[in-house]
Amino acid sequence: MADVAQRAGVSVSTVSRTLRGLPTVSDTTRARVEAAARELSFAITRSASSLVTGRTGRVAVLLPHLESWFLSAALSGMAPALREAGFDLLVYSVADVRERADFFDRLPARRNADALLVVSFALTPAERARLDDLGMPLVFVSQHAQGRPSVYVDDADGALRGTRHLINLGHRRIALLQTSDETGFAWSSKNRLAGYLRALDDAGLERDDELIMSVRGWKGSGMGAAVGRLLSLQDPPTALFAETDDFAFRLLAALREANIPVPGRVSVMGFDDHVMAGVLGLTTLAQPAAEIGRTAVRLARSVIDDADGAHRRHIVLPTELVPRGSTAPPPSPGPARPLRDAKLT
Amino acid sequence: MADVAQRAGVSVSTVSRTLRGLPTVSDTTRARVEAAARELSFAITRSASSLVTGRTGRVAVLLPHLESWFLSAALSGMAPALREAGFDLLVYSVADVRERADFFDRLPARRNADALLVVSFALTPAERARLDDLGMPLVFVSQHAQGRPSVYVDDADGALRGTRHLINLGHRRIALLQTSDETGFAWSSKNRLAGYLRALDDAGLERDDELIMSVRGWKGSGMGAAVGRLLSLQDPPTALFAETDDFAFRLLAALREANIPVPGRVSVMGFDDHVMAGVLGLTTLAQPAAEIGRTAVRLARSVIDDADGAHRRHIVLPTELVPRGSTAPPPSPGPARPLRDAKLT
DNA sequence: CTGAAAGCGCTTACAG
DNA sequence: CTGAAAGCGCTTACAG
Numbered sequence: 203m204a205d206v207a208q209r210a211g212v213s214v215s216t217v218s219r220t221l222r223g224l225p226t227v228s229d230t231t232r233a234r235v236e237a238a239a240r241e242l243s244f245a246i247t248r249s250a251s252s253l254v255t256g257r258t259g260r261v262a263v264l265l266p267h268l269e270s271w272f273l274s275a276a277l278s279g280m281a282p283a284l285r286e287a288g289f290d291l292l293v294y295s296v297a298d299v300r301e302r303a304d305f306f307d308r309l310p311a312r313r314n315a316d317a318l319l320v321v322s323f324a325l326t327p328a329e330r331a332r333l334d335d336l337g338m339p340l341v342f343v344s345q346h347a348q349g350r351p352s353v354y355v356d357d358a359d360g361a362l363r364g365t366r367h368l369i370n371l372g373h374r375r376i377a378l379l380q381t382s383d384e385t386g387f388a389w390s391s392k393n394r395l396a397g398y399l400r401a402l403d404d405a406g407l408e409r410d411d412e413l414i415m416s417v418r419g420w421k422g423s424g425m426g427a428a429v430g431r432l433l434s435l436q437d438p439p440t441a442l443f444a445e446t447d448d449f450a451f452r453l454l455a456a457l458r459e460a461n462i463p464v465p466g467r468v469s470v471m472g473f474d475d476h477v478m479a480g481v482l483g484l485t486t487l488a489q490p491a492a493e494i495g496r497t498a499v500r501l502a503r504s505v506i507d508d509a510d511g512a513h514r515r516h517i518v519l520p521t522e523l524v525p526r527g528s529t530a531p532p533p534s535p536g537p538a539r540p541l542r543d544a545k546l547t
Numbered sequence: 548m549a550d551v552a553q554r555a556g557v558s559v560s561t562v563s564r565t566l567r568g569l570p571t572v573s574d575t576t577r578a579r580v581e582a583a584a585r586e587l588s589f590a591i592t593r594s595a596s597s598l599v600t601g602r603t604g605r606v607a608v609l610l611p612h613l614e615s616w617f618l619s620a621a622l623s624g625m626a627p628a629l630r631e632a633g634f635d636l637l638v639y640s641v642a643d644v645r646e647r648a649d650f651f652d653r654l655p656a657r658r659n660a661d662a663l664l665v666v667s668f669a670l671t672p673a674e675r676a677r678l679d680d681l682g683m684p685l686v687f688v689s690q691h692a693q694g695r696p697s698v699y700v701d702d703a704d705g706a707l708r709g710t711r712h713l714i715n716l717g718h719r720r721i722a723l724l725q726t727s728d729e730t731g732f733a734w735s736s737k738n739r740l741a742g743y744l745r746a747l748d749d750a751g752l753e754r755d756d757e758l759i760m761s762v763r764g765w766k767g768s769g770m771g772a773a774v775g776r777l778l779s780l781q782d783p784p785t786a787l788f789a790e791t792d793d794f795a796f797r798l799l800a801a802l803r804e805a806n807i808p809v810p811g812r813v814s815v816m817g818f819d820d821h822v823m824a825g826v827l828g829l830t831t832l833a834q835p836a837a838e839i840g841r842t843a844v845r846l847a848r849s850v851i852d853d854a855d856g857a858h859r860r861h862i863v864l865p866t867e868l869v870p871r872g873s874t875a876p877p878p879s880p881g882p883a884r885p886l887r888d889a890k891l892t
Numbered sequence: 893c894t895g896a897a898a899g900c901g902c903t904t905a906c907a908g
Numbered sequence: 909c910t911g912a913a914a915g916c917g918c919t920t921a922c923a924g
Binding site: 245246247248249250258260267268269274275277278281282285290291292293294295301304308309310313314335451452454455477478481482 | 588590591592593594595597598603605612613614619620622623626627630635636637638639640642646649653654655657658659680796797799800822823825826827
């Protein structure tokens with residue numbers, strides 16, 4: 203910056219003012235400074251400005267990994283929103299226990315970013331406390347957090363409506379397949395289960411623990427076994443509701459391998475509206491991942507700008523049922539039992 | 548840090564030395580400082596250290612978007628490697644022309660990161676020059692760049708072997724479907740075309756421009772039309788080689804919609820080995836995306852540590868043919884013409 | 893093994 | 909509208 207000042211024949215103060223776009227610079231000076239900056243390909247050293255302003259110009263995102271559709275899509279929504287607001291994007295993808303311990307131990311985000319967005323990250327109470335102690339703006343994404351601004355989808359409502367759709371098609375035995383991976387989407391998971399159960403209750407259908415299946419890891423392999431166990435029940439399900447589309451895809455593959463026609467013998471439903479859901483004709487509940495990301499950035503900005511905790515808002519975005527070819531009435535309808543509450547959503 | 552020093556009853560110099568793990572600190576002092584740091588939940592202000600060391604402790608990644616499998620997977624490979632090396636990850640996802648202009652105009656990575664990884668980003672000569680002027684370590688990922696360390700896969704060889712696989716199955720009319728989106732994978736695209744053509748030449752098969760189809764955008768929709776055009780040729784292809792798996796998936800969907808059996812009537816092959824390729828039984832060429840990411844980080848570290856340009860290495864990783872159910876011999880084999888070079892790879 | 897002091901490149905009152 | 913000076917929180921020779 204000193205170079206620019208010298209070349210433009212002004213002080214560094216003036217260069218600083220010009221480059222930050224302050225109005226208190228005369229037009230001629232501004233022009234000279236800008237020219238000099240351009241000629242020297244000047245780029246500001248943010249560390250220096252950070253040091254004095256206390257702002258880093260960075261927003262950090264903490265997430266369990268980068269490989270699920272939802273996380274990528276949410277991040278894709280954040281990136282342009284952050285850029286527009288002049289923030290850089292710092293990504294902390296914290297997968298295993300060691301990385302996790304390291305993150306919470308070193309708290310690299312502490313003075314390294316102006317806000318931290320926590321995405322689909324099931325925190326232990328200790329971890330949560332540690333973050334709260336950070337004294338920096340926190341936004342929770344795809345999960346509800348007490349006393350902190352959060353953006354998420356109404357998972358319970360989505361699962362409720364998805365299950366209802368299956369009930370409306372005539373299904374009475376509906377299995378729910380959840381991931382047993384606790385690190386990531388625990389919050390959504392719990393709520394989707396609640397919505398599912400509520401739909402059953404509303405319809406006067408019996409809850410059956412055997413129909414609620416926990417399959418290991420979101421990229422694990424136990425899917426074939428799970429399908430086997432479900433379909434060998436005395437009264438097997440005619441519909442399978444997978445907690446996420448990623449999961450539903452693997453389910454579809456397992457069913458195809460087992461030569462079980464979809465939706466001929468079983469209907470399959472997912473949750474997310476992954477790009478591939480359209481390609482594969484999977485009925486699912488769309489959640490607006492990119493918009494969630496954008497909204498999270500908006501919240502972060504308002505918390506950054508207004509240090510008063512006035513922004514402890516919780517924004518709940520809607521899901522939308524997208525019916526496609528993977529759901530249909532069950533094979534042999536049987537005499538329909540009366541339903542208490544089965545309006546088409 | 549002054550607080551810590553006071554609490555530990557030492558100078559800030561000593562705190563600094565302790566926290567950086569320098570050996571020139573006595574054990575008792577070290578213990579006192581560490582205790583004080585812990586009690587105060589001290590986290591270092593990186594801006595300050597950056598300012599004096601000139602190191603930011605950050606590595607920036609420039610990529611065209613975040614939504615392709617390859618980019619997510621590569622990033623997933625980078626994240627732990629960077630963390631292990633003590634670097635934070637700064638992501639510049641630069642999609643449209645405006646963001647792009649902005650990035651190259653402001654060069655936010657300039658003094659904001661210790662290295663820049665350019666991933667699958669088709670640069671204009673001016674952009675490339677701008678980056679070279681940056682005077683910071685640059686690593687090119689999934690593309691070859693003259694005079695700069697690069698990691699990529701041998702795309703030409705992969706396409707060659709993929710095409711050969713189809714030829715070996717008896718296909719003589721093999722279409723190549725490429726994306727016409729120039730912003731992203733232009734480099735790989737060009738080389739895959741070259742490999743495809745070489746396989747045809749090697750086998751003594753005629754090149755036919757009608758079989759090389761450019762479909763708009765990697766998430767566009769013109770797939771149905773492209774399929775229509777191909778299958779209405781006088782001598783239609785019996786195999787379709789899609790430039791990426793993402794593309795192949797859409798192709799499969801279009802074919803299913805058109806009721807064209809795969810591989811019964813046409814074989815389909817992709818490139819990437821996307822997670823879903825296994826699920827859908829797509830034959831493809833696997834590229835080690837995560838390893839590419841890790842290797843890129845390794846290169847970046849060696850360039851950062853050793854400012855001499857001694858590390859202009861180009862690391863070429865292999866692809867691997869993964870045969871699955873989507874490729875098979877063509878429907879009516881006809882009398883096999885003799886092949887010059889058709890060993891099974 | 894430890895401390896005092898200079899300085900990294902900015903921003904920000906404070907004068908003028 | 910512009911400049912001189914202090915200071916942000918560290919690291920790093922330099923002494924001791």
